[in-house]
Amino acid sequence: MGSPGSMRTRAAAAVAVVGALTLVVGCSSSSDDSATGGGKKDGKTVITMGMYGVMGFKETGLLEQYEKENPGVEIKAEVAGDEQTYYTALQTRLAAGKGLKDIQGIEIGRAKEIVETQSGKFADFSDVGGSDHFLPWKQSQITTGDGKVLGLGTDIGPMAVCYRKDHFEKAGLPTDREEVAELWEGDWKKYVEVGRTFKKDFKGDGVSYMDSASGLFNAMVYGYPEQYYDEQGELIYDKNPAVKEAWNLAADAAEDDLSAKLRQFQPGWDPGLANGTFATAVCPAWMLGHIGEKAGEAHKGKWDVAKAPKGANWGGSFLGVVEKSPVKEEAKKLVAWLTAPEQQAHIFQEQGSVPSSREALERDDVKNVTAEYFNDAPIGEIFGAAAQEIPDKQVLGRKDGTIKDTFSQGLVLIEQQDTPRDEAWKTTAERIEKAVG
Numbered sequence: 001m002g003s004p005g006s007m008r009t010r011a012a013a014a015v016a017v018v019g020a021l022t023l024v025v026g027c028s029s030s031s032d033d034s035a036t037g038g039g040k041k042d043g044k045t046v047i048t049m050g051m052y053g054v055m056g057f058k059e060t061g062l063l064e065q066y067e068k069e070n071p072g073v074e075i076k077a078e079v080a081g082d083e084q085t086y087y088t089a090l091q092t093r094l095a096a097g098k099g100l101k102d103i104q105g106i107e108i109g110r111a112k113e114i115v116e117t118q119s120g121k122f123a124d125f126s127d128v129g130g131s132d133h134f135l136p137w138k139q140s141q142i143t144t145g146d147g148k149v150l151g152l153g154t155d156i157g158p159m160a161v162c163y164r165k166d167h168f169e170k171a172g173l174p175t176d177r178e179e180v181a182e183l184w185e186g187d188w189k190k191y192v193e194v195g196r197t198f199k200k201d202f203k204g205d206g207v208s209y210m211d212s213a214s215g216l217f218n219a220m221v222y223g224y225p226e227q228y229y230d231e232q233g234e235l236i237y238d239k240n241p242a243v244k245e246a247w248n249l250a251a252d253a254a255e256d257d258l259s260a261k262l263r264q265f266q267p268g269w270d271p272g273l274a275n276g277t278f279a280t281a282v283c284p285a286w287m288l289g290h291i292g293e294k295a296g297e298a299h300k301g302k303w304d305v306a307k308a309p310k311g312a313n314w315g316g317s318f319l320g321v322v323e324k325s326p327v328k329e330e331a332k333k334l335v336a337w338l339t340a341p342e343q344q345a346h347i348f349q350e351q352g353s354v355p356s357s358r359e360a361l362e363r364d365d366v367k368n369v370t371a372e373y374f375n376d377a378p379i380g381e382i383f384g385a386a387a388q389e390i391p392d393k394q395v396l397g398r399k400d401g402t403i404k405d406t407f408s409q410g411l412v413l414i415e416q417q418d419t420p421r422d423e424a425w426k427t428t429a430e431r432i433e434k435a436v437g
Helices: 062-069 085-097 108-117 136-139 165-170 177-183 189-200 211-222 241-255 271-277 285-295 327-340 341-350 379-388 402-418 421-436
Strands: 038-040 044-052 075-079 103-107 152-164 208-210 277-283 303-307 313-321
Touching: 038 103, 038 285, 038 327, 044 085, 044 303, 044 327, 062 327, 075 285, 075 327, 085 103, 085 327, 103 208, 103 241, 108 152, 108 402, 152 285, 152 327, 152 379, 152 421, 165 402, 189 208, 189 211, 189 241, 189 303, 208 211, 208 285, 208 313, 211 241, 211 277, 211 402, 241 402, 277 285, 277 313, 285 341, 285 379, 303 379, 313 327, 327 421, 402 421
Parallel strands: 044 075, 044 103, 208 277
Antiparallel strands: 038 044, 103 313, 152 277, 152 303, 152 313
């Protein structure tokens, strides 16, 4: 375990995303034909968990700690790397009513669909005592219209910009994180303008200003209460000015050749980190562990973290318990413990996943966390402040995750194939309509 003052980059910290996010992982297949994998065995309560990415419970030792404090409990966690694969498998198992884990991770982009179509398959947490410490908007995302709470929040995804100090220096730009933040304060257009300066003045070859246009797009879109759907559940992406503004600025960056033409967490991105081929990446807090691992020891201290132009929330997850779990009450107890302020603070200290617990965000051992890999950046302060800027209302839609991925693919058409932006938008809209039915 890391000290309260510094976040360690873990060898296992291949992140999510997530969102990626984000973000970024999946559930491996299971041959278990029972409703869930847990139950009573050899005098112990066996609780199974299905998770994706690096949610932190296993990686930071919390599952092991819970077993030690509760010797009658055994936890079997199955963690997968791709969230899209994980969610497809979860949908299949929910439909079949078998092969499920007692506890299932739910990514924020899937929450609305779970609430609208699977509420009967998940246990209600509204009767769990001591669970009023979450940010109100976080728990509202997993609550049905009649007040059933289908899970408890894990992390959230406040934004920052991760940047390479050495690359900025070669472009004649400031390297101090506060001075860097001032370059683009209050406006993502300024962030792109800094990119134009970087491209013009960088002394060297083979380094782009940003990793991907889609990262910029996501950061902008998630700074608004509504993105792809309105509160009535109607699709509004094609007429929402926030989406069009984000699309056009991201297209500007792509057309001006400011990006490395990559997609975060897709093939090519990790080698880009390892080889230092881009100078900035819009980074929700949960992305830091992945950057640190994939960039490697050779680049430790070269990366830093600066405040983003505007606040936004990109990514985050929940833990839900399957209604038919034979150990439903024990599983709910475990979820409540894993998402309590103390455990959320621990995960942030260890791997940088920002708590969704209001109480955890106010703790000194969260506010004082620094990231050694990122030049000792005060990420407790940076992401804590960013969390306060997230809009109080976060409207989710049934196919948010799918639409986000489709927009990312559309921007790749501009970056990698030089497709005109209007044509890329038309293709993206057609794909969205087909995907959401």
